[in-house]
């Protein structure tokens with residue numbers, strides 16, 4: 001808590017006035033532009049690596065950047081992620097949903113071990129809310145990943161906005177990342193399908209009024225990747241790719 005209290009004091013001296021003036025600017029007409037799902041990992045600070053500030057995004061974080069599929073939505077037993085989608089996309093009319101995964105994700109590293117049925121046993125799941133969360137909500141990612149039998153040279157097929165709007169993905173075609181990181185990329189893309197499973201988003205998704213995107217953050221280099229459906233892979237966002245990625249986004253999603 002020392003670290004936190006000292007931080008609050010520094011914030012009072014350095015950032016508070018700027019933030020209060022930003023709060024005033026957006027007070028009567030906040031127009032957030034995205035619902036941003038990412039991992040709760042302490043190294044992930046999405047407002048820093050997107051340089052967004054007050055009023056720009058709704059951020060939802062959990063272990064493994066998961067959005068439970070709507071089949072798990074049972075009235076009062078719902079989790080926060082679908083309600084965040086409704087608050088963002090329906091109540092606040094946000095038109096872009098972003099899911100952002102990352103390298104060395106502890107949740108994905110654990111998910112990878114759950115391919116061993118003994119580790120994923122009922123008994124273990126009862127003792128570990130984290131294992132239970134991953135087994136329930138990330139098993140589709142793990143199944144999809146395992147279906148490749150470790151050979152990621154072949155393309156994978158994912159659903160996005162609608163059942164018919166599928167896209168092809170080559171996972172880590174340069175084979176730069178660890179096997180768990182490949183699982184993290186698969187998991188990030190799988191969440192787009194889970195988001196689209198909610199009936200209250202269906203009409204907007206079908207009419208191209210709501211768009212789903214995937215980002216991926218490399219914690220070791222600080223590079224951010226955008227999943228380009230045109231390039232069929234996560235593409236690093238940098239000086240060489242920026243114009244092309246902007247062109248793709250404007251063409252398909254504006």
Ligand SMILES: [Zn+2]
Pocket residue numbers: 039040041063064065102104105106107108
């Ligand atoms: Zn993580």
